Amino acid sequence: MPEFFTSIGTLLDGSFLQAGALWALxxxxxxxxxxQTVxxxxxxxxxxxxxxLDLRILGLAVPSQKISEMTKRVMPWLWWALASNFISGSFFLLGRPNRYFNNPIFGWKLSFLIPAILLTLFFHLMSKQQDGYWESNSKRLWTARGIALVSLGLWIMVAMAGRWIAYVEYIYYPA
Amino acid sequence: MQILTAPFWIDIENWPISWEIGGTSWFPFLESIHVLTAALVVGSILMVDLRLLGLAAKRYSVTTLSKELVPWSIGAFVIATITGLGMFITRAASHVVNPAFQWKMALLLLAGINMMYFHFRVYNQVERWNSTASTPTQVKIIGGLSLFLWSGVMLAGRWVGHII
Structure with missing residues (x-):
């Protein structure tokens, strides 16, 4: 693990933030x-x-929904859910900061999560520019499909990595 | 309930496949697929429930949303059940007496009954409110109950790991 990363854990360890999180937990x-359920x-x-939405763009799900309309409708739910997950996740992160900032799988999770958020934000912002932005020509539609494929993979890996944080030794210390 | 403490459950734990899953990376692998598909079950049902409550996707008819989303819920549910069974057999005897696990099964049953009731008793009148943004109170109750029960299934499921 890079030092700047593990030093975040050291910084948080013993702080009042950790004390607060541990108190609640x-x-x-x-x-x-x-x-955890939240x-x-x-x-x-x-x-x-x-x-x-990614499955829709790839032509695999909800065919009756229009990409632009669906984007506008579902994105607010996504951003609120992410804000909520940031808060719910931080209780565990702050409670045992060294457990996370020394955990390679947590590093993996962030390296999937940050690009996933940026890519989704980019997609959302472009679709706000103009109604039907991603469907207006075939070049944009193919770009959208590329984005959807990467985004799908990233979001799934975020959730998978999240679950594997607790099993880090299965990967790094094989029996 | 005597059946919950029967030796049968220990026998399950001693199946070679139970040992294989419990002692290898198979367990976390199954668990992560379980979480992923459970989230997909709830995520897709949630969209239908919010429509039944008249809170989201009001421009789409209930039948269109159901037709396009419920197959995803069912597919994900099947995978979640298989992966769940895979984890269950590694600790069968402990799970059947675990109150969180018992709650989870009871809530799953109630969620299933709620869905069956909707499908067989209410859905045949769907044409009356199919395209209207606001739905009858009965439909709203079923949608709300579904959200509540599925969240409960998740909570109980997550709690299983804190007791075992």
Whole structure:
């Protein structure tokens, strides 16, 4: 793991942020599974919005929905879900910062998540420029398909990596 | 319930395939597919439920949305069930007596009954409110209940790992 990355963990370890997160996780009854469920519900919204949109653009799902209309309709749900997941995730991140910032799978998760967000943001912003931007000519439609394919892969890997954070030793310390 | 403590569940844990899954990367692999497909089940059902509640996708008819989304829910559910069974057999005896697991199964059953009720008792009158943004109260209750029950399935499912 790069040093700048692990040093974030060192910085957060022992801070008041960690104290607050640990207090919530340890004191509120059922808080860990509840907050994890909120996090997974956020992933469900990622699945129902951007993943479905990607599948639509690739011609695999919801054929009656128009790309531009669907983008406009589902994107707000996605951004709210991501904001919610940022908060729900940070309880665990701040609670045990070194566990995450020394975990290569967490590094993988971020290296999927950041491009996934940027790509989706780019797609959303371009579609705001003009109604039906991605469907206006075949060059743009093919670009949209390329973006959708990459985006689909990235979002799925974000969720997969998230689950594997707890199993890091399965990959890095094979039995 | 005596059946929950029967030796049968231990026998399942001792199947060679249970040992194979439980002792290798198969377990986290199945678990991540389970989470992914469970999220897809809920994500696709959520879109239909929000439409039933009259909260989203109002421009689409209920039948169009159902026709295009429910097959995804069912497909994802099948994969989630297979991967779930794969994990279940590694700790069958502990799971059947785990209150979180019992809740999960009960909530799944209720979610299933809710869906069946909608499909067989309500859906045949769909033409009356198919294209209207606002739906009858009964339909709203079913949509809300579905959201509630599926979130409960997720919560109970996540809780299983905290008890085992």
């Amino acid at each position: 340890r004191t509120i009854p059922g808080f860990p599974p509840i907050i 996090h997974i519900l956020g992933i469900a919204i990622v699945m129902g919005t951007v993943v479905m």
